[in-house]
Amino acid sequence: MFENLSDRLSGVLDRLTKQGALSEDDVKTALREVRVALLEADVSLPVARAFIKKVQDQATGQAVTKSVTPGQQVVKIVHDALVETLSGEGDPGALKIDNPPAPILMVGLQGSGKTTTTAKLAKRLKEKEGKRVLMASLDVNRPAAMEQLEILGKQIGVDTLPIVKGEDPVAIAKRAKTQASLGGYDVYMLDTAGRLHIDQELIQQAADVRDVANPRETLLVVDGLTGQDAVNVAEEFDDKIGVTGVVLTRMDGDGRGGAALSMRAVTGKPIRFVGLGEKMDAIETFEPERIAGRILG
Ligand code: GDP
DSSP, X not given: XXXXXXXXXXXXXXXXXXXXXXXXXXXXXXXXXXXXXXXXXXXXHHHHHHHHXXXXXXXXXXXXXXXXXXXXXXXXXXXXXXXXXHOXXXXXXXXXXXXXXXXXXEEEOTTSSHHHHHHHHHHHHHHHHOOXXXXXXXXXXXXXXXXXXXXXXXXXXXXXXXXXTTOOHHHHHHHHHHHHHHTTOSXXXXXXXXXXXXXXXXXXXXXXXXXXXXXXXXXXXXXXXXTHHHHHHHHHHHHHTOOSEEEEEOTTSSOOOHHHHHHHHHHOOOEEEEEOSSSTTOEEEOOHHHHHHHHHO
């Protein structure tokens, strides 16, 4: 679908560079192509611009290595800069879950994959770290969502908080906390309600739950295919609720992953996991190199 950036750059750059170093003009020519590649990958325009500027300063004047073509060399410089921008500090997969029972708050828009991700992470914590996990759905407006979490829990062998009709999200969060303490759980995960769009009520509800649960991690689940919208969603949630990381779902689709770069650049929040399908094992720790490769095509 997309032309490979490396080939595209070889076309424009290898003709130009005759000297031993990348001239400013060569780099500019190459970076025009890089900019197109970033925009095609759904990186937002201001982020693409800022990124190009950074790379331009790094690349100009760099000696051309004999073993690679100038085109390949620019691709490498761009790749490394992408990895640097995408990388957060520490291990993205290490959730803060000391001091049991540790609350994890899951937030995001409806349909982003929040409930699925809650169950995937619970399964991971159970199997990889031997943790006892309790999951609770706070989506009181959508009984189907509460049942969905219960069904997933049974499927993966993780307990869910029994559903009590008529309870509000804050009461459910308190009950989850009590049950997690009494039941000797290491972690309890709160799957908050989602809406199709951000609205005040949704944000307020998540903020109220945050205030009673005092979560160790607040993970924002974002559909990786939504591109630039994802950035607005991330900014809004981070601003109002404060998130400790992002999970990008649907990275098994044919999106190019530009949302990852935009979100990281705009919010500064680390991307922690990527969802790679509907199955309960289809989640991986975020790897900057893989997304960088994908953005470059
Ligand atoms: P929620 O409304 O945010 O809780 O979204 P759900 O967890 O119910 O997910 C909505 C749909 O997206 C379901 O059909 C999931 O199976 C699917 N889904 C979730 N994560 C992924 C993913 O990483 N890849 C794919 N292909 N589908 C996903």
